[in-house]
Amino acid sequence: MERLASFSNDPFDKPPCRGCSSYLTEPYVKCAECGPPPFLLCLQCFTRGFEYKKHQSDHTYEIMTSDFPVLDPNWTAQEEMALLEAVMDCGFGNWQDVANQMCTKSKEECEKHYMKHFINNPLFASTLLNLKQAEEAQHNETAIPFHPADDPPRPTFDSLLSRDMAGYMPARADFVEEFDNYAEWDLRDIDFVEDDSDILHALKIAVVDIYHSRLKERQRRKKIIRDHGLINLRKFQILERRYPKEVQDLYETMRRFARILGPVEHDKFIESHALEFELRREIKRLQEYRAAGITNFCSARTYDHLKKTRAEERLKRTMLSEVLQYIQDSSACQQWLSRQADIDSGLSPTVPVPSNSGRRSAPPLNLTGLPGTEKLNEKEKELCQMVRLVPGAYLEYKAALVNECNKQGGLRLAQARALIKIDVNKTRKIYDFLIREGYITKA
Structure with missing residues (x-):
């Protein structure tokens, strides 16, 4: 194509003759020894033996003409260039306009020649493919694509993605x-x-x-x-989750340094740390086998199975002890039942219910500014603070229990719990306080 481009039919595309400064028309002469720039002469100046500075009339020369076949014996190089320019000007498929611009070939000849030598020709097809790949590579250097090997998603405008x-x-x-x-x-x-x-x-x-x-x-x-x-x-987040928790923490910490390391170095660092973590975990597992006296992997599989079974039995015993410990506490029993339902359904069990001995007591309730506080005496205020009960609710519970005691001539704890639908421990403390202070009597 570069050779064809040098034989343009337009004289304004070539430098003028060095002898007479006229526009060159084919054929003309090019000195093979002088240049660059090329030393060009028209036929008249060449026949006169024109010499200029270093150029001598006995220098070797080339005859520049486009009147020779390139791809087809019936098509000259000049006609090939004219066909390409006509297709560029008129558009691919407008063969009648292409033929009218060329003036030397018919519509059918132009279409057949172009399809044969410029579309279906393997040599030109590979050349065009290389040009397209080079153009895409240049575009990738200037644009900001999603990833060299990925097609970014195309969500709707203003969507979450x-x-x-x-x-x-x-x-x-x-x-x-x-x-x-x-x-x-x-x-x-x-x-x-x-x-x-x-x-x-x-x-x-x-x-x-x-x-x-x-x-x-x-x-x-x-x-x-x-x-x-x-x-x-x-x-990107899904790719992060494939690492263990410890590696994910490192990934989060090192993310701010990724722009300094670069993508390849950053990924190498994370992958190497993940490999180190896996190796350390495997070494720890092998050390556990060695400490247990295991010397082959067949025994190791049996050991892992028995270890898993022992852990499940230990969990069941722990859950049974929790039942026996919290059988008197309805809220604790409800939490245990919920935890057992999660285990039976295949979910991870919730946080175990802490024991009464290790339960941290809540701080006393601050009654400042709460409505009904002025109606309580000092002992009742102390009770509301320790039980963490607002004064208005306490007064309602007290009135209900006192009225029921007057009707029945006495009141049992079970009856008090039926009247007050709150925590059973708080009900018992209120019941004992009212008995002790003489507001109600036992049945």
Whole structure:
């Protein structure tokens, strides 16, 4: 194609004759010893033996003409160039217009020749493919694609995934809103005029330099996003979860240094740490086998099975002891039943219920400003503080128990619990307090 390009039919595309300065028309002569630039002569100056500076009339020369076949014996190089220019001007498929512009070939001849030698020709097909790949590579260097081997998702506008992608537009390989999106506002009113003083001119130059630095920062951030594949945040998070918990913590800590290490070095560091973690865990497991006297992997499988069985039995015994310990506490029993239901359904058990002996007592309730506090005596205030019961609720419970005791001539604890639908421990403390203070009597 470069050779064909040198034989353009337009004389304005070539330098003039060095002898008479006229526009060259084919055929003309090119000196094979002088140049660059090429030393070109028309046929008239060549026959006169024109000499200029280092060029002598006895130098070797070349006859420059496009009247020779290239791809087809019936098509000259000049006609090949004319066909390509006509297709470029008229568009692919407009063969009648192409033939009219060429004037030397018919519509059928133009279509057949172009399809045979420029579309279905394996040599030209591979060349066009290489050109396309080179163009895509150049585009990848300037644009910000999702990942070299991935096609970014194309969510609907203003969707949750679109917000996670920070407004990234895959079709344009760019963002809806740039980093430092209003950086151009500082330049909108700047105008360089001849009447500016030196200080004002230097100030405007400084503003332009600041704008350039902000553009560099914008491109730097885009490069980090491109190199590390951070457009699809959900996919990035899924890749993180394949590591153990300890490696995930390291991943989170080292993320701020990823832009310094680079994507390849950062991934190598994380992968090497994950491999180290796996090796340490495997070494610890082998040391446990050795301490148990196991010398082969067949015995190790049996050991792991028995260890798992023992752990399950130990968990069952622990749960049974919890039942016996909390059988008198309805809330603790409810928590234990919920935990047992989770285990039976295959879910991870909830946090075990702490024992009464290890339960941390809640601080006393502050009655300051609570309604009904002024109606209580000191002992009743102390009871409400320790039981953590608001004065209004205590007065209602007291009135209900006193009325029921007067009707029945006495009151049992079970009856008190039926009247007051609160924690059984709080009901017992209120019942004992009212008995002790003489407000009610036992049945």
